[in-house]
Amino acid sequence: MYCFVQNNVDILPSGPCLIKEGGYRGWYLENFLFSKPEQISSLIKNDDYLEDYWHALVSASNQIDILIDCPFCQERKVQYFASVKNSEKIPDYFISCGAENCLSELKLVSGNAEILPIRLSTLIVLEKFEGHALSSLLCRAWGINRYADENEIFKFFFKSDRSFGSAG
Numbered sequence: 675m676y677c678f679v680q681n682n683v684d685i686l687p688s689g690p691c692l693i694k695e696g697g698y699r700g701w702y703l704e705n706f707l708f709s710k711p712e713q714i715s716s717l718i719k720n721d722d723y724l725e726d727y728w729h730a731l732v733s734a735s736n737q738i739d740i741l742i743d744c745p746f747c748q749e750r751k752v753q754y755f756a757s758v759k760n761s762e763k764i765p766d767y768f769i770s771c772g773a774e775n776c777l778s779e780l781k782l783v784s785g786n787a788e789i790l791p792i793r794l795s796t797l798i799v800l801e802k803f804e805g806h807a808l809s810s811l812l813c814r815a816w817g818i819n820r821y822a823d824e825n826e827i828f829k830f831f832f833k834s835d836r837s838f839g840s841a842g
């Protein structure tokens with residue numbers, strides 16, 4: 675169960691997170707994850723509700739299974755990627771599981787690029803293009819359609835039934 679605290683009350687999200695103020699009024703926080711990740715940090719910075727909801731999304735996302743095998747050992751699932759500056763695409767071999775050998779390989783092939791976790795929480799520390807690259811990788815890793823709408827994304831994160839989605 676994923677709940678978050680608002681005004682000292684535990685809230686279980688019951689639907690997608692509507693943005694009620696500012697330039698993105700009427701959008702949902704879910705809409706930003708895979709299409710405008712570079713906006714998330716400024717959205718949540720001055721809004722406690724959005725920030726709490728973001729943390730609920732992050733903790734829910736940490737429970738989602740990753741489907742991509744490590745290209746180096748082909749035994750474990752990937753956990754890390756090499757971030758390429760100003761690129762919207764992460765090459766297929768710029769990802770690795772958490773094993774020391776595989777991470778060393780990743781550092782070698784990526785020319786010592788920055789190695790970061792394949793996590794939703796990583797999105798908000800990235801610049802625009804790198805964020806888009808990670809969004810696309812997360813969709814592939816989780817098997818969710820990048821163009822899913824806010825209700826589909828909400829269900830994917832907070833409900834156990836993930837059967838609606840397909841990678842694409």
Ligand SMILES: [Zn+2]
Pocket residue numbers: 744745746747748749750770771772773776
């Ligand atoms: Zn590996």
